[in-house]
Amino acid sequence: MPTRKLWRALTPLALLTALPLHADEGQWLPHQMLELEDQLKQRRIELPAQQLADLTQAPMNAVVGLGYCTASFVSPQGLVVTNHHCAYGAIQYNSHGEHNYMEQGFLAKDMAHELSAGPQERLYITDKVEDVTDQVLAGTKETSDGYNRYQQIETNRKRLIQDCEADPAYRCSVRDFHGGLKYYLLRQLVIRDVRLVYAPPQSVGAYGGDIDNFEYPRHSGDFTFLRAYVAKDGSPAAYSEENVPYQPKGFLSINAEGIRAGDGVLVAGYPGRTSRHKLTEELTFSADWLYPTQAARYQARIDAIDALSATTPEVAVAYAATKASYANRMKKLNGLLDGFRKTDIPAIKSSRDRAFVAYLEGKQESQALTDLRALVEKSQSDYQASVYLKNAQSGALLNAAASLYKWAKEQEKPDAQRDAGYQERDRKLFAARLDRLERRFDARMDRILWQQDIDAYLAQDQRDPVLDAQLAKLDLETLYVKTALGDKDQRRAWMARTAAEFESSSDPLIQMAVALYPGNEARSKARKTHLGELAEARPQLMQAMLDWYQSQGRPVYPDANGTLRISIGHVDGYQAADALYKQPFTRLEGIREKHTGIAPFDAPDNVLAAIDERRFGAYARADLTAPAKPAWYCGFLPCAQADSDAFGSVPVNFLSSADTTGGNSGSPVMNGKGELVGLNFDSTYESITKDWYFNPEITRAVHVDIRYVLWMMSEVDHAQWLLDELTLVK
């Protein structure tokens, strides 16, 4: 466990405020814009707060969700722009044989040649956000039992959603805010016919690939254009040749002159999850135990995959995607751990805690803090006690056996009472998942990875007699020889069988799944009980905290939860380390600098030619010449290059201080007039800890500059018809 460093307690006071007055922290609910007039003014945002708060007006009615990403309408004909990495599925779906659009890029000749993005692709347009706290909590006051409370909330939620989804054009959800202090019902129009319009090749869209992931300076053309189609009557419909372009209520104009350093920006989108309001104890648990434990496990898995892959090519192929995903998680975990080493965030949070505790003193709510801390502590020790047991069941075939047995058990209940994922509507996906197992599975590799988890489980004290007995029966090698679940057809056959058939099976993995089932179900119920208790305790504390902030005149944003938010920031570089300054804009020349010809640094020839010939078109920043370097400005500070020529180029990516997280990929980055100037696509390595703490000095989001998009369209891909469809302003 890392030692907390005393010296970090000397962090300048400015950092200790957890919520912003004038910083750029905050993923705000649109209606909160009304509380933020000062902040908008400070960033020179000209749009009235009233307009920003209104989901039926531009620019917010132009913001689109993809489920896992964000996008925006950029024409009255339903043209949508998002990240290349958000449209990966749409591009992949159309890439086969000679048409490898992933590799070559794709540009429809005209609207008639746009390609279906596939039956799974969806666009979501949020058109209503309604406070349903009272309805969700109805009936919960009557019970003090956590499990009952949990179930009551779930029942209320399901009913609200069912009512809302009476109109099949909409998808609805009920999200909790501030840990359950508030609940909102969100209604989203669902576009089901999405088409691929224009995607650059992967060597542009993902230039730098995994190596540059989370890094800056960055040179990624991470953009793709899609289009929303609907039935002729305007209603959402599945793909059909008869469908027509959707006419959105609003769309964004594009500022072809882009943005300058220091300018204010707005980022709108669907950030996934942050933990800014969690207790310091929850942070230290993650920093000191959870993340290091996870990192050690992922590293061991990566090492094992590497070792077997070296001698077994088919394992290398089957586990390539798994390994890439572990590597990505490792990078994020390392970023978190490095960030905690560099900035003692727990010390910063503790300092805030002390002020809050002082405020609570003598108040009734101080009990809420004590209660929540106790619940959190229990939750952590429960997790520590059970995570090894859970991991020790990680074998892919055991997982299949467990799911199949649960499927059979849930079949015994009426459909409405079955657990999520085990209802009739899930049958197709469930079967597909069983089949898909094959693609990323090798019995030898699976056995080695599972054995690692079993060894870790056996090396600690928190043992489960049922699992111990199961493990004592057979070693894994024999288990894999004896089970029939390695065969796809055999697996599928079990979907049709009754629980009793499982219970009398002689397949050792089925036997293991049956034996473990009661314990796992009991632990699941305990977890729900605990969630029910937390859903009561946390809102009480959050209310006290909101009161505290309000007493200081400070507005508070709820932690991200996948709902539509607005962030306010400004274009700025950052001090990445002592004497190392990262400037806010990258330029075309940087693509050439990084180019080696070997993926992921293999820029296409036509891009390189345009750069080398300095065909910058209308999108160069020729106006930006460096002023004579003022001598007094140079102390410890960056001194600019005097060669102004080197800076007259097209910007590729830029940084802003806007507050973003996963889910904000593809988010429109807008100037103070609400005009599109960029697309959000990543964060810097130093920003990875921002899910816990927004450090305004170093937290930067990375955006594609819209001028690079326009330059690609005009100078490289000659997408004139598409450029003509955009509304370019200056």
Add this chain to the structure above:
Amino acid sequence: MPTRKLWRALTPLALLTALPLHADEGQWLPHQMLELEDQLKQRRIELPAQQLADLTQAPMNAVVGLGYCTASFVSPQGLVVTNHHCAYGAIQYNSHGEHNYMEQGFLAKDMAHELSAGPQERLYITDKVEDVTDQVLAGTKETSDGYNRYQQIETNRKRLIQDCEADPAYRCSVRDFHGGLKYYLLRQLVIRDVRLVYAPPQSVGAYGGDIDNFEYPRHSGDFTFLRAYVAKDGSPAAYSEENVPYQPKGFLSINAEGIRAGDGVLVAGYPGRTSRHKLTEELTFSADWLYPTQAARYQARIDAIDALSATTPEVAVAYAATKASYANRMKKLNGLLDGFRKTDIPAIKSSRDRAFVAYLEGKQESQALTDLRALVEKSQSDYQASVYLKNAQSGALLNAAASLYKWAKEQEKPDAQRDAGYQERDRKLFAARLDRLERRFDARMDRILWQQDIDAYLAQDQRDPVLDAQLAKLDLETLYVKTALGDKDQRRAWMARTAAEFESSSDPLIQMAVALYPGNEARSKARKTHLGELAEARPQLMQAMLDWYQSQGRPVYPDANGTLRISIGHVDGYQAADALYKQPFTRLEGIREKHTGIAPFDAPDNVLAAIDERRFGAYARADLTAPAKPAWYCGFLPCAQADSDAFGSVPVNFLSSADTTGGNSGSPVMNGKGELVGLNFDSTYESITKDWYFNPEITRAVHVDIRYVLWMMSEVDHAQWLLDELTLVK
């Protein structure tokens, strides 16, 4: 072979000039300062050029050579400051048992407690530089044969040195400038009693170690204080308790306020070797063939050492230093190759060549270029033809056998006619080298490395029948079993034997050495012949080039050759890559940022405590607060942090554009008044190609800031008596 990229030809014209008018390129002979009044003025150097040119006046009479490094006097009592890495031998010599001064650092209590730096340590003070071109070339006009010319020059050289060294207080040398256009006799006073006064621990002096080597931002306290002692009568003498501090003719004052970004600096020292004036053909040969070939060989050797070390701990120990030295060369080679990839230096040089060829047109000297090109081409093909043959004799024991046989052969000549290294005066060192072989030798490892070189030799066409026959006789494994040279005493015994005894020996390695001797001697003679031819052709071309530059009013510095030089530069950061700006100063906080507790990032507790407590003493740059950020300044340019507090700190290292190379380590960095403000110790990775081409935009030398040295003395090590000895000015 890398393709030359056409686009690089578009490099701004400013880069195409190979010699500077207003840039900071140039390692100037002190007397050339008189030609550089404009440049000195531009950098606001207040010292008169006349004074700088005078080796008998300060500051130049305070500059000291160490043979491989530079130092300077900083007190009238012979106190000298240089780099920690230049004083490594002196510190190592005194580190044993409980006194591990390398680890703990060393500070003498007072002058009486200063420690002898060992019998090998020398300080050299250049006091005379004399043009001896006519004497060196005397008699060379009479011969057109390269070998005779080479021998004549060597004979003349030796005679001049012998005359000069009649006074045993001096060491003399004759160096060639501009490839032999000029020869200068240099006379240096030799201090033989050198003592260790103050060295920080390695964790300060080499903070960042090999990882930070060639890198920036840097946080190295690379300084050590030594003192020169002489006999009571003032004459140089070997160590004796009776000796007294040497009173130098001059010493440097120290500016305790240091230097600011943009300020001009002077760097004086002994740069080793550069190739700025070499032909473009010599550069492309290195870039396209020599460096890649060397890099491949070093990498193969490193891999082989790693592989055997993994299973054989004694090999890991014996080859640790060898591997570290290969790794260092690999970093330099990679830096060269990366640099050539990033900037097409051959294209820049070719562009200069075209202008020069145009100037030469119709002139008699154009033949000189043709001649030199032909000679260089022959030299390169000879090298390519023989390097594999040379490498194929790389076995350490074969090397010993070859040296021993040559020793016996040279013994047959009168001492004065023997080759350098084989004279009576070399006997002790020769024997020591034979003994030392043991320390870095393992027969298995040596055999594997040698076999790699033999395989490379066998894989190409340029074969030597003698070597082929030898290799056919026995495989290496048998050779190592049968030879007695693996035994130290046996090796030493051969030093006393006659050539005839070698020739009748049955030791297979002795037989091999005897067989290879005639061929190796013949190749050596051919090389000398070639050098004699070059020594005639290159000066002719250099004279034409000097005339050309003179016609443009541009002074020209000769390539570095280990003689005393002065560089003029200014403190400045640099654009290391697109959007990545490296600022000119690092700060104490950066030491804390990098500290992990694990070497080489294991700063001592007392340093960390002083940083954490912000005990900045008198050396902080509290006056340097960041001005409000002007919005117009931010386009693509670095925008400073607004937090001025973060910049009020002690500078650790800084960058300047001064032109340096290996040998400049420890060089005094002086302000415009000739006051010491830093010590040169390294260059940035992007600067590695500067030995071929000085790119003023990215070439930066890395210096220890004198305020960090003073801060260490005052706030960490409390070296008050030593501080009192310095002359601090403001």
